[in-house]
Amino acid sequence: MAPRLEINGLSKFFPGVRALDDVSMSVEAGEIRALLGENGAGKSTLGKIVAGVYSRDQGTVLVDSAEIGTLDEKAAGDLGIGIVHQEGSLVPQLSVAENIFAGRQPTQWLGQVNVRAMREQAKALIAQLGVAIDPALKVSALSPAQAQIVEIAKALSRDLRILILDEPTAALTLTETEKLFDVVRRLAGNGVSVVYVSHRLAEIFSLCHSVTVLKDGRLAGTRRVAETSTDELIRLMVGRDVHFSRSAAGRRIGDIVLEAQDVEAPPLVRSASITVRAGEIVCLAGLIGSGRSEFCEAIFGARRRHGGSIRIGGTAIDPKGPWDGKHAGIGMVPEDRKAAGLFLGMDIVNNVAATVLSRVSSGANFSNRKAEALARNFVDELRIATPSVHQIVGNLSGGNQQKVLLAKWMAMEPRLLIVDEPTRGVDVGARSEIYRLLRALADKGVALLVVSSDLPEVLALADRIVVMAEGRTVGELRGDGASEEQVLRLATRYTASVAEVRKQPGMAEA
């Protein structure tokens, strides 16, 4: 029998990135196929292309042996391809039934929506999934798991042949996950092909028949789940050819600057501990959603902490807001440079001055002269490519913006600098410069805590690697000699098997 879905030589380019490179795979009817890969490996992109969310740049897609030309969301829907998005695509203010039949509500006299018929049909669809949800309820009243079921029912409302699930369990508790799995198995039993995008190994072993691994946008291999092992899958996920060289400089590691213990900031940080010494670069590794950024925010004061202790230079602090963290000598370069880091409409001078308003003032007066001098120093020191310090930051390239953001925090001369994703959206050239800058900062005795999803980056930068999983710090590795495999093994340890995780005390229900 011909495969339900066949993909040949699929490629997709985003500005500056090759998100998918010549990927081929085929899925049988009734098969549950996992798409596995690290953050940024291209698995979500592949799912979205099949569902018509993104267009493809090269390659062919065949559904039941028929080649598909342009594939947009409507065409995909007509073909019976449904997708359940990571972030969800339901309108919270509308009812379950209205969401399921969005734009295709059954009508009666004069085009009025036949509410009763719509609810009946919605109820029947949801019942097919073996669950009961009142179709008159508003989506905002549903749990994340119920919302996901409704998304599946929405896909099911048309003759469903292929269902793509994009990291559906990210927001679900374990029992909810089990329930979702039952639904997926039932669908597959009815002949629907399921593409299950995930980076959680445990889920793949308990749910899927087969697994396709992507690595940096390329196909790394396809295996039958029964014939593979966690070790093999991890090996397929890592082992890239790009490696940034580690610095050989023998840095002097000093006293403990940050000592955080058992920090709790629900729901994402459950119990995290870390120490960082002066002159040391500690990388916080882990999967997306493991609570790394949130842990850092709790240290800095940008997130409410419910338990645990934080000491800076031996003194306990209890930051109520970023100003308290700053006062204690902590700087934090946030992950989202445009939304949370920079003042894009303002010039470099003002951006750099934002954290050090008192230092660039004489008495109560803001001194443009001092601020300009400070900005000019940083433009020279960090080699920011700009015609002048009065350039609007929004007009700079990504790498230069990132340098301005670093300058903003270097200006306050922090004892501890937290850098969340130092090179996201930055090209390779600027990357190595940013690594050089971070190392130079550490050489000056600053304690650095770097969050990164990029394993080669972690291995290139870190003196020590602390790994987080499910809101907990689960292990620590020495920077030199650590391998991507070791890091990934720690990062996925907590999800090694759903059943196993359940036995962990305190892990049951959030």
Add this chain to the structure above:
Amino acid sequence: MQITQPLAETAERRRENLFVRIVRRLADSRELTLFVLVVALALAMSIVYPNNFPTASNMRAVLLNLAPVGMLVCGMMLLMIGGTFDLSVGSTLAFSGVWAGVVAGWWGWPAEIAVLVGIMVGALCGLVNGLIVTRIGINALIATLGTLTIYRSLTYVTAGTGVTPITDAFAEYGRAADPLFRIQSPFWAMLVLVLIGGWLVARTRFFRQFYFIGGNPRAAQLSGIRVDRLILIGFVIMGALAGLAGVLGAARLNSAVVNAGVGIELKVITATVLGGASLKGGEGTILGGILGVLFIALIENAMIINAIGVFWQGLVVGLVLLFAVSLDRFKTSGRA
């Protein structure tokens, strides 16, 4: 790379004709645009109406009439730089004026106390606005739309039809004039506020923080700026200014009118936007705001002299506002 871009830009600009260059130059600084417009308008009116416009009494009337809006613009500009605004200023103004009237006129307390009470009532109204916006997290439009009607209603509840007359001692606060120009105190109060406010907002690091908040509130928060606290302070300043305007207005008339300041919020916001503020925040100066007030005042004056009824004023002011804001499209220094 980025560096090559300005070179290309200059070459391109050389080809543009003189007119476009002038427009660009003007558009780069709203203050300059407005200043040129105000001077041109004043000159034109002096030439066209030599007997009506450039007279001492007309000048006095124009400057006195723009005083309340001028005071309010200082606070509104600060709020709008911080990315928010206050619609309740007209009601706050009336509520404060009425309380000052009640304290001096009905209770017979000294005029100084009445003035202070009026300003405090205004500040309190601002505090409530600020708390609703920052603590409860209600959008400023909705929050101050709500308090606009609440404060107005409280004004009626407090004083029914108003307090008239108040007392002569109290009236002196709004009527005292300087010996040289013989302009009454509300104008001088406004002038002092504009000068001090202009300096504070342009130069001090404390008020500089409002530009960061308006530019990107999340980044400001993560830069260690206490966003909520500053916005709260901005609302209190706005309320106190409305209180002062209300007290001086009541004193000048020796009458606390319950309908004082109806619709003034839109006039104030018009002048503020005309003066260079953006609804997104992060932009504007007090100088620009006051030039906006001056410009609107001149247009109104021209229409009064011309005897083109008040019905047309709104049309002209509206057109000028749209024109000024559309000048932003010619800006050279803005984001690409």
